[in-house]
Amino acid sequence: MKQDVTGPADGRAITSDEGLRARLLGRQAERESSARTYARHLPVVPVHAQGALVTGMDGRTYIDCLSGAGTLALGHNYPAVVDVLRATLERRAPLHVLDMITPEKDAFTSELLGVLPGDLGGSARVHFCGPTGADAVEAALKLARLATGRQGVVAFSGAYHGMTMGASAVSGGDRMRMLAGAGSAEVSRLPFPYDYRCPFGVGGGETARLSVQLLENLLDDPASGLALPAAVIVEVVQGEGGVIPASDNWLREVRRITEERGIVLILDEVQTGVGRTGTFWACQRADVVPDILVMSKAVGGGLPLALIAYRPELDVWLPGDHTGTFRGNTLAMVAGEVTLRTVREERLDQRAVTVGARLAEGLEQLVAAHGFLGQARGRGLMLGVEVVDPHGSPDRLGVLPPAPARAQALRSACVDTGLLLELGGRHDTVLRLLPPLILSDAQADQILERLSVAFTRCASWNGHEER
Ligand code: PMP
Secondary structure, eight states, X not given: OOOOSSSOTTOOOOOOOHHHHHHHHHHHHHHSOXXXXXXXXXXXXXXXXXXXXEEETTSOEEEESSHHHHTOTTOBTOHHHHHHHHHHHHTTOOSBOTTOOOHHHHHHHHHHHHHSSTTHHHHOEEEEOSSSHHHHHHHHHHHHHHHHSOOOEEEETTOOOOSSHHHHXXXXXXXXXXXXXXGGGGEEEEOOOOSTTOXXXXXXXXXXXXXXXXXXXXXXXXXSSOOOOSEEEEOSEESTTTSEEOOHHHHXXXXXXXXHTTOEEEEEOTTTTTTTTSSSSGGGGGTOOOSEEEEOGGGGTTSOOOEEEEOGGGOOOOTTTTOOSOSOBHHHHHHHHHHHHHHHHTTHXXXXXXXXXXXXXXXXXXXXXXXXXEEEEEETTEEEEEEBOTTSOOOTTSOOOBOHXXXXXXXXXXXXXXXXXXXXXXXXXXEEEOOOTTOOHHHHHHXXXXXXHHHHHHTTOOOOOOO
């Protein structure tokens, strides 16, 4: 797990080729759609990657605080993952088998069932979906509707569940919902307990209390306009929404409220799963077990894989109710099995707690040092810092307005200092850190040093925030 923090781990020299780098970036801008995202802000052409480090065609080595949007729990090219992929190819295992059973899929499923939260572990049914988180969200919504015979879904402000129509419809972003079209009609949205920018204008622990109070009241008031829904869908820590953890108590209350009313609780752990937040599944911290658990990203060990696990009594669908061609990717099964096993055996969830605490402490110091950083927050190795406008007027809770232009300047400065990271959250003002769980202490310290350099460089930024 030891890695060189300044260059490729195997000591290989990467020759920089600025001409080719510029040509590739230029061709991408010409040929690829205007909907591309990370590529717009990260002028890096990755050519080599090991662990938490990515080397670009510019010859520079970056610390990867994206990890494929949280996919690479074990970092890039983890030796045991590379070995199992090579061995699988060498023995000519069928790489694509629709949803037929293979020894690799059986082994993956056994490992997965062994790590599922609470009683899901002993009894769950699993359904392999098309290979993205969004398709697993679609499956979860569809199953909840089939099992309850109801259509409505309660989702939360700031949520991100993916870009297919159904997943967009339960997400928070205005544009996503607009593009989701008719599907959004069935969705009711309630405020997520984002206490920093409290939707109720109170803040602190009251935010969570009022959020569940509102949920329960709307469900029980026959004139509230909210009919009994099929499901409530939640991220335990909102990721794209700006790294906002829900408190354990809030989650327990949502579990109680849904259970008492026969509403299916869907937990979307696409981003929080597999050790990321300090427990294997984020819901385990609160001892909450969902009716349907949505999984993707790290479960495939860096290869595309998505599935849901659910209580057996929900298994009401008919053959073909949720099919898809790519549901049997053998390489993803073997990489996923090794990843789940390694996180379990090496207690990398615990590692996320310790190295995450180291990072969180450093982030707190940075927030104390810079007036344009409003709050550092997160759980385990899912961390974020919210960028605010120090010249703006504080709201009634004393919180400064978001500063999207400054956040963009900070992101560029971070890339310049050798960090791969992105913005998320409301107005894209949260700098997000999602490094792999194998991050060393030295690498964590380097992240903090690089952030500090970037923030200091931007301290005199005097751009303009659009209002
Ligand atoms: N749910 C959550 C919580 C996510 O963070 C994401 C992706 N960021 C998705 C669903 C969608 O996953 P995918 O991009 O693989 O469709």
